[in-house]
Amino acid sequence: MKTIIGLEIHVQLSTATKLFCGCSTDYRDDEPNTHCCPICLGLPGALPRINRKAVEYGLRVAKALGMTVPEESEFARKNYFYPDLPKAYQITQYDKPLAVKGAVEIEDDEGHEKIVRITRVHLEEDPGRLVHVAGGSKYSLVDYNRSGIPLLEIVTEPDMRSPQEARRFLNKLRAILEYLGVFDGEREGGLRVDANISLEGSERVEVKNISSYKGVEKALTFEVTRQKNLLRRGQKVTRETRHFMEGRGITTSARGKEEEHDYRYFPEPDLRPLRVSDWVAAIELPELPTARKNRFMAQYGISPNHARTLTGDPKLADFYEHVASVDSVLAATWVADTLLGELNYRDMGIAAVPADRFMELLALIRAETITDKAGVQVLREMLDACAAGKPCEPPGVIVEREGLARATGDEFTQVVEKVVAANPQAVEDYRAGKKGALNFLVGQVMKETRGRADPRELGRIVSEFIDTGGV
Amino acid sequence: MAGTLEFSPDDRYNAFITTCRQAPFADGPLAGTAVAVKDNISTAGIQTTCGSRILEGYIPPYDAYVVELLRSSGAAIVGKTNMDEFGMGSTTETSAFGPTRNPVDPGRVPGGSSGGSAAAVAAGLVPMALGTDTGGSIRCPAAFCGIAGLKPTYGRVSRYGLIAYANSLEQIGPMARTVEDVSRLMSVIARYDPRDSTMLDRPYDHRPSAEIKGLRVGIPEEYFGEGVDPRVGESVRDAIGVLEGLGAKTVPVSIPGMRHALAAYYVICTSEASSNLARFDGVRYGPAVDTRKSWHEAYQDLRLEKFGTEVRRRIMLGTFALSAGYAGRYYAKAQIARRNIREDFERAFREVDVIAGPTMPTVAFRLGEKSDPLSMYLSDILTVPANLAGIPAISVPCGKVDGLPVGLQIMGRQFEDERVVDAAYAYEQEVRA
Numbered sequence: 001m002k003t004i005i006g007l008e009i010h011v012q013l014s015t016a017t018k019l020f021c022g023c024s025t026d027y028r029d030d031e032p033n034t035h036c037c038p039i040c041l042g043l044p045g046a047l048p049r050i051n052r053k054a055v056e057y058g059l060r061v062a063k064a065l066g067m068t069v070p071e072e073s074e075f076a077r078k079n080y081f082y083p084d085l086p087k088a089y090q091i092t093q094y095d096k097p098l099a100v101k102g103a104v105e106i107e108d109d110e111g112h113e114k115i116v117r118i119t120r121v122h123l124e125e126d127p128g129r130l131v132h133v134a135g136g137s138k139y140s141l142v143d144y145n146r147s148g149i150p151l152l153e154i155v156t157e158p159d160m161r162s163p164q165e166a167r168r169f170l171n172k173l174r175a176i177l178e179y180l181g182v183f184d185g186e187r188e189g190g191l192r193v194d195a196n197i198s199l200e201g202s203e204r205v206e207v208k209n210i211s212s213y214k215g216v217e218k219a220l221t222f223e224v225t226r227q228k229n230l231l232r233r234g235q236k237v238t239r240e241t242r243h244f245m246e247g248r249g250i251t252t253s254a255r256g257k258e259e260e261h262d263y264r265y266f267p268e269p270d271l272r273p274l275r276v277s278d279w280v281a282a283i284e285l286p287e288l289p290t291a292r293k294n295r296f297m298a299q300y301g302i303s304p305n306h307a308r309t310l311t312g313d314p315k316l317a318d319f320y321e322h323v324a325s326v327d328s329v330l331a332a333t334w335v336a337d338t339l340l341g342e343l344n345y346r347d348m349g350i351a352a353v354p355a356d357r358f359m360e361l362l363a364l365i366r367a368e369t370i371t372d373k374a375g376v377q378v379l380r381e382m383l384d385a386c387a388a389g390k391p392c393e394p395p396g397v398i399v400e401r402e403g404l405a406r407a408t409g410d411e412f413t414q415v416v417e418k419v420v421a422a423n424p425q426a427v428e429d430y431r432a433g434k435k436g437a438l439n440f441l442v443g444q445v446m447k448e449t450r451g452r453a454d455p456r457e458l459g460r461i462v463s464e465f466i467d468t469g470g471v
Numbered sequence: 472m473a474g475t476l477e478f479s480p481d482d483r484y485n486a487f488i489t490t491c492r493q494a495p496f497a498d499g500p501l502a503g504t505a506v507a508v509k510d511n512i513s514t515a516g517i518q519t520t521c522g523s524r525i526l527e528g529y530i531p532p533y534d535a536y537v538v539e540l541l542r543s544s545g546a547a548i549v550g551k552t553n554m555d556e557f558g559m560g561s562t563t564e565t566s567a568f569g570p571t572r573n574p575v576d577p578g579r580v581p582g583g584s585s586g587g588s589a590a591a592v593a594a595g596l597v598p599m600a601l602g603t604d605t606g607g608s609i610r611c612p613a614a615f616c617g618i619a620g621l622k623p624t625y626g627r628v629s630r631y632g633l634i635a636y637a638n639s640l641e642q643i644g645p646m647a648r649t650v651e652d653v654s655r656l657m658s659v660i661a662r663y664d665p666r667d668s669t670m671l672d673r674p675y676d677h678r679p680s681a682e683i684k685g686l687r688v689g690i691p692e693e694y695f696g697e698g699v700d701p702r703v704g705e706s707v708r709d710a711i712g713v714l715e716g717l718g719a720k721t722v723p724v725s726i727p728g729m730r731h732a733l734a735a736y737y738v739i740c741t742s743e744a745s746s747n748l749a750r751f752d753g754v755r756y757g758p759a760v761d762t763r764k765s766w767h768e769a770y771q772d773l774r775l776e777k778f779g780t781e782v783r784r785r786i787m788l789g790t791f792a793l794s795a796g797y798a799g800r801y802y803a804k805a806q807i808a809r810r811n812i813r814e815d816f817e818r819a820f821r822e823v824d825v826i827a828g829p830t831m832p833t834v835a836f837r838l839g840e841k842s843d844p845l846s847m848y849l850s851d852i853l854t855v856p857a858n859l860a861g862i863p864a865i866s867v868p869c870g871k872v873d874g875l876p877v878g879l880q881i882m883g884r885q886f887e888d889e890r891v892v893d894a895a896y897a898y899e900q901e902v903r904a
Contacts (some may be wrong), residue, residue, distance in 0.1 A: 036723050038533050044526070044634040045513040045535060047667055079746050079793070083766050088749030139762045142754070264793035266802060269743060270639035271668050366576075 020048030042086030065102030498544030535632020552587030582612030583696030607854025614878025684718030694828025830878030
């Protein structure tokens with residue numbers, strides 16, 4: 001049964017000021033209602049004035065997605081009452097969006113390239129935010145710091161065939177937006193998704209307001225299962241709007257409320273139509289993720305998988321290019337496989353990693369001064385220091401202090417001797433042809449040397465030691 | 472010289488909602504001149520109600536751009552004038568603060584919705600005032616009270632700080648006893664303001680000239696037809712005769728789109744109003760909502776209690792006109808009718824320089840006379856076309872019928888406010904002399 005998925009993505013554009021006024025958009029950690037003025041508070045008499053930069057950002061996206069920018073686009077009012085919406089209408093675009101018809105290339109579940117068509121992109125303002133005071137208070141508070149933040153709504157055709165594909169599409173879209181410098185992917189709530197999902201031949205369900213990348217895949221996976229189960233039981237899927245409960249990983253029916261809305265759209269009389277199609281030619285696009293991925297493979301000789309991972313985030317790609325001079329293939333492995341995992345574990349961004357220190361670490365590994373295993377230990381020490389806001393020691397100093405240099409010569413022989421002597425049963429088993437016994441002995445040596453020996457080399461040495469009758 | 476103006480008027484006609492006893496003023500061309508401001512124009516520190524209970528006690532934290540301009544020109548803002556609630560009326564009777572009376576005859580309405588501004592000027596309390604005109608709200612009270620008033624070209628005066636009733640139609644404009652003062656006030660307020668995106672940078676810097684020789688004056692048959700009091704028509708024809716005497720030539724013109732003008736106007740203004748007035752929910756300003764109720768119920772109760780009947784009627788009409796399934800039949804059609812009227816005027820203005828006719832079909836009504844909303848709406852028939860077309864239109868007193876003033880309306884091409892001012896000035900100078 002074919003799964004059909006289309007997405008509506010709202011991204012906050014990273015302009016310095018709001019969409020229709022001069023208030024700063026950088027309200028993180030600031031007191032509620034401190035980034036407000038008569039315009040974004042919707043005070044009587046205040047008028048919106050379009051932020052040129054926001055339009056330009058929207059056009060950048062349009063150009064990057066290969067879209068058509070009509071000669072004229074228009075703002076419209078979407079009318080509805082809600083306490084976070086100070087004018088009781090949202091200024092958005094309705095039947096004349098900023099740009100139409102584009103495409104994003106992704107990989108399908110079989111790893112083949114495919115196109116997700118983009119229907120339209122349009123500009124609109126973010127509403128404020130309701131704050132529900134803990135402790136069962138009888139009222140809610142409203143914070144208008146977010147009110148008027150520029151959003152770009154990106155609408156796709158129903159071209160995705162699985163929740164995983166939807167996730168890959170979002171990752172790709174996010175990368176493009178970050179490359180364009182119009183979106184800060186680390187900003188909380190910077191991206192919100194409404195997903196339309198149906199099983200072929202069945203009714204469509206809209207899941208509203210999913211606020212994380214993971215959430216999209218989770219919500220859609222839940223929906224696929226739910227809808228399949230309904231059909232299996234001989235029931236029908238109802239056309240409806242559902243909400244995703246992030247914490248519980250499930251969707252629940254919005255009970256038809258949303259469908260009853262009649263937004264009474266009409267052209268915003270306080271703004272003139274936008275005539276910006278001739279701005280597009282002057283926009284210079286940076287190298288985009290696909291082009292950069294191809295260049296990485298050609299220039300650095302790295303695998304397609306590494307290249308895709310490394311180019312998925314422009315800051316990561318920049319970091320890689322900085323450290324690749326040590327050894328581009330070694331660097332790719334260490335950045336894409338090791339560093340990313342350690343960063344995710346610590347919930348850290350690449351920006352926090354001192355590139356020079358990381359290069360020193362790569363040099364130590366490349367020179368075989370330390371083993372991979374010791375390298376990971378050093379990296380963890382470095383990242384823990386960074387995460388704690390402490391200065392990052394040079395990896396050489398960490399190796400020295402922790403005694404992590406690769407074990408060699410006498411020290412090495414002594415440890416092997418000690419382990420072999422302490423485990424006569426294992427030695428006997430090995431001689432009797434039990435392969436597992438060798439692994440056990442190697443493991444014991446590793447433990448004794450705290451990872452300072454290369455396990456493959458060690459296997460050879462231990463077996464030689466026993467075979468040549470060291471005991 | 473900067474200073475403070477003492478202002479304690481005998482407001483027997485209820486022209487003001489708020490008066491400022493001590494009105495400071497700065498240096499400038501209007502230094503020390505008392506100016507009254509309609510109560511839908513935001514004034515920092517002075518209550519601004521739109522004539523509505525829903526904004527009672529609302530003190531804006533900022534000045535409308537025209538108020539900034541007034542202050543910097545030296546004007547002393549002496550008070551906020553009464554008006555039909557949110558501008559929705561032609562009599563000033565829908566104000567939550569009681570009706571304003573016509574100084575010419577206190578048993579009559581002053582017209583509306585800028586009735587307070589017109590009465591304040593007509594009663595001699597102030598030499599000039601600001602009004603706003605969405606469908607005739609400056610010109611109607613100017614005509615009824617026997618003063619002059621200009622609705623500027625749409626986009627000539629900043630709407631920043633004007634509490635919106637129908638954004639695509641309305642303009643702030645000057646009202647005064649004489650056309651000369653109208654022109655003076657216009658040159659203060661018509662300054663470019665980038666905060667109003669619907670403005671063009673076309674400042675008004677003009678001294679009126681009475682020289683109108685060769686001016687081609689269009690006379691639209693629709694302005695003298697059914698519903699127009701023949702005696703009013705006669706006064707206006709006499710006034711046009713005066714213009715001819717000054718060297719103007721009259722040319723018959725036609726605005727056939729006027730058939731649909733009122734319907735189009737009421738669909739558009741109520742549609743926009745239904746959206747504009749939705750923000751008055753008692754959450755951020757004005758009388759507060761009852762937080763013990765659910766937000767939905769609290770909004771509903773507050774809006775029912777604080778909005779007057781006419782405002783609620785227009786919100787309902789506009790909400791209906793924009794609703795799914797009806798917007799095509801009403802809102803979209805109204806836009807077509809509006810375009811037709813604009814084109815009619817454009818066509819007419821290829822033949823003539825200005826168009827003249829009565830401002831109002833009758834003289835001022837008696838208080839309470841227009842209790843039926845439809846008959847009140849019908850009285851706007853001669854003023855709404857200029858709003859639909861976005862063109863400048865002035866009303867200047869031209870005689871009396873039964874002792875009540877009649878207004879001569881002169882309309883012009885877009886951004887030719889100077890020309891309508893000159894034509895009105897020429898008439899005024901001639902009849903005064």
